Amino acid sequence: MEFVDYYKILGIKKDASVEDIKKAYRKLARKYHPDLNPNNKEANKQFQQINEANEVLSDPESRKKFDKYGKDWKHGEEYEKAQQSQRQSSGQRGREQSFGGSQGGDDFSDFFGSMFGGQSGGGRGGRQAKFRGQDFNAEVQLNLIDAYQTHQQTLSVNGKNIRITIPAGIENGQTIKIGGHGGPGVNGGPAGDLFISFSITNNTKFKREGDNLYSTVDLDLFTAVLGGEITIDTLSGKVKLKVPPETQNGTKVKLKGKGFPVYKKEGQFGDLLITYSIKIPTNLTEKQKELFLELSQS
Amino acid sequence: METGNLISAEEFCINHKIEISFISSLQEFGLVEVTTVKETSYIDADQLQKLEKILRLYYDLDINIEGIEAITHLLNRVNDMQDEIITLKNKLSLYEDNGV
Structure with a gap:
């Protein structure tokens, strides 16, 4: 795990007073507190670090350990104790040594790991600090x-x-x-x-904008000119649509209530707006070409 | 009147170790709504989350009620704007998908 310099996090010097720490914490907490930064993961992360730095540095014991052992502060004292107990040859074998127990840094670390949401620094009548769980x-x-x-x-x-x-x-x-x-x-x-x-x-052919859906429907030239009936797809199934004669390319048609459901409003739907794209026939036969020519000259 | 969804303001204050006058101040600033039934003040359960947030701002961050009022207003605006950004982003992606 990367070493976190709590002094650096709070932007204070190593000889900062308790008051300086409190002031620096309050200032940063106002900037990064999750209540003031909704949906901001980066701010939440920073707030956790600020909180942890404040908890360690505002507790004289923890601060002393942090100053002495630096990055190993959580385990430094235990290591020293272990060294001492090894040196002692007195009859302590019957008693089990406990590392990382109630005094151990592991508890401390877990405590910080689950902490979130601001310290109630004695403002409410000196009650025990309650911490909101992490979001x-x-x-x-x-x-x-x-x-x-x-x-x-x-x-x-x-x-x-x-x-x-x-x-x-x-x-x-x-x-x-x-x-x-x-x-x-x-x-x-x-x-x-x-x-x-x-x-x-979106893997469908529909484009969504809010509650409305949009799609482009190909229309053959003859149906566009003469009118007719086509079947189109909607998200709720197929729908038959009448095409009026002389429909122009790019004509838009609104199908009311065939769009997307309105969020948390049961039974309400947006609209489906379709745009006709008229396809010009290709590979015409000689006969067809003649007919088109005739048509153009009429 | 039914008080099923209401929490006694006094009970809330005891639990949070705060003065009842604090709730009255918040009410004056329009930050919480207090319902009075038979001379007892109640807070709607729906407002609990908002109220607890106000407590954190006031006690943990040392922000006064005027500041909380301004923050609440700005946070509402931030929320509205975040919703608007989502809508606009989705709208923009429509045009990008169309290669415009």
Whole structure:
């Protein structure tokens, strides 16, 4: 693990006073606190480091260890104790030595690992500090077809399976919050939240813009000129469409309610807007060419 | 009136070790809505998350209520803008896909 210089993180000198540490922490916490930086992973990460630096440096014992052992501060004292006990030849064999126990740095490290959400630095009547659990972020990949219908999906977040309902109409890039499914709180603090952002890939021929869908439909020249009936695909199935005579290339037709479901509004749908692309016939026979010539001269 | 979804403001304050006057100040600033039933103040459970966030800003970050009011307003704007960015990004990708 890379050495983290807590003084550097807080932007203070090694001889900084307790007051300096507090001031530096408050200043940085105001900048990077998750409540002030929603959905900002980078800020959340920095806040964790600031929190950890503050916890270590504002505790005289931990600070002393950190100053003495540097990067090995969590284990330095235990190492020294182990060395001492090896040197002692007294009859201590009956007692088991405990490394990384209640005094050990491992507990400390775990404590920081799960900590998130701000320290309640004595502001509320000297109660024991409660920490909100860490917020978790997850990304879910969906196909456009999946996002068309409300469905349930099981996610594995930090080894736990969470079954979530994904409402139809969810937008690409949208983030939903599952309250209380983040890391556990410390000292009775609330659990963090789980933020799931959705990345929707579109493998269909439809383009999506909000709740509306767009598609281009090829129309043969004869149907465009004379009119007729065509069958087109929509996300909810095939639809028959009347084409009026003399339909121009690029004509747009709106199919109301055949678009994408409106997020969290059951039964409401956007529109499907289709654009006709008229295809000019190729490989004409001599006879057909003659007919077109006749037509052009009429 | 039903108080099923309401939490007694006094109980909330005891649990969070804060003065009831703090809730009154937040109410004055329009940051929380307090419902009074038979002379007892209640907070809607839906507001709990918001209220706890305000407590963190006030006690942990030393931000006064005026500051919290301004932050709340700006965070709402940030949220709206983030939603707008998502919509615009998706719109832009439509044009990029079309090679325009």
